[in-house]
Amino acid sequence: MKMYGNWRSAAAFRVRIALNLKGIAYEEIFLDLDAGDQFKPGFLAINPQGAVPALFDGDGPPLTQSLAILDYLEETQAGVKLLPTEPRARARARSLAQVVACDTHPLYVPRVRTFLSENYSLPRERMLEFLRNAFTSGLKVLETRLSTEEGTGRFCQGDAVSHADLCLVSLWVGTGIFGIETDPYPTVRRIAETVLTLDAVVRAHPLRQPGAPKT
Ligand SMILES: N[C@@H](CCC(=O)N[C@@H](CS)C(=O)NCC(=O)O)C(=O)O
CATH class of the missing domain: 1.20.1050.10 (Glutathione S-transferase Yfyf (Class Pi); Chain A, domain 2)
Structure with a gap:
């Protein structure tokens, strides 16, 4: 998988942890949020909200919003479960x-x-x-x-x-x-x-x- 993130981003941190816990290989592309990389047209085409994380799983459209991404990983990936079943x-x-x-x-x-x-x-x-x-x-x-x-x-x-x-x-x-x-x-x-x-x-x-x- 490929993810757009930033070192300081709490939302990207949450997703990195889930990827690591589930043993999923990923590459992270780091945006400089202080320099405004998130508002450049290239990134706005990926996430019109101008925010990280944005995750690519294969050829599908980007996934955004950390909680939605965590749910997606939970529903599609094997490995450690990160939500109780009860x-x-x-x-x-x-x-x-x-x-x-x-x-x-x-x-x-x-x-x-x-x-x-x-x-x-x-x-x-x-x-x-x-x-x-x-x-x-x-x-x-x-x-x-x-x-x-x-x-x-x-x-x-x-x-x-x-x-x-x-x-x-x-x-x-x-x-x-x-x-x-x-x-x-x-x-x-x-x-x-x-x-x-x-x-x-x-x-x-x-x-x-x-x-x-x-x-
Ligand atoms: N609710 C979103 C928050 C995304 C978000 O705001 N990310 C921050 C970094 S933690 C960001 O990219 N901010 C850019 C900005 O505020 O300009 C999520 O959980 O993914």
Whole structure:
């Protein structure tokens, strides 16, 4: 498979982890989102939204939106299953994944930050305040749910990795990149640290991708 991504992209990170866990060979083409590669006509022809990831599986049209791609991989590929089969457990794993991918991550993507800076002349500190609020709102929900709901186990849903964990770790790594305080979220931390030990996740880690700052 071939994927358009970016080292820092939380959405591309989620998909890289799934590809690695399922043992699918892929090549990633890295766009420079800060330079605006996502808005060049060549890429807009692939994804009119101007966002990564975009995944090509053979000759078919590109697949976009990380959660849709995760579902596609789940439905078409053999290997490790990343959603439980029991309907309630499956719904809970998806619900936790959506807290991150639908309600948290969209608030801090580059196009939102750029829009706010350019249209409201937000000083950098106010912009960081906005970002911090996006992260902490999502982290608070995850912490409350993961620390109180019965379904939580070694991972977000029981003892097997699911889409929820891929999303959780994509948010967690962002806390490091954007300097977000994480002490108030011990359950999120415990699960993220477990997920981060998996080889598939180590290889997919944003800081190990081309273009990432050297640590
Ligand atoms: N909901 C989408 C989000 C895609 C998205 O916004 N990706 C970011 C990187 S994480 C991007 O390419 N942003 C470009 C921009 O905001 O200009 C998904 O989960 O795939």
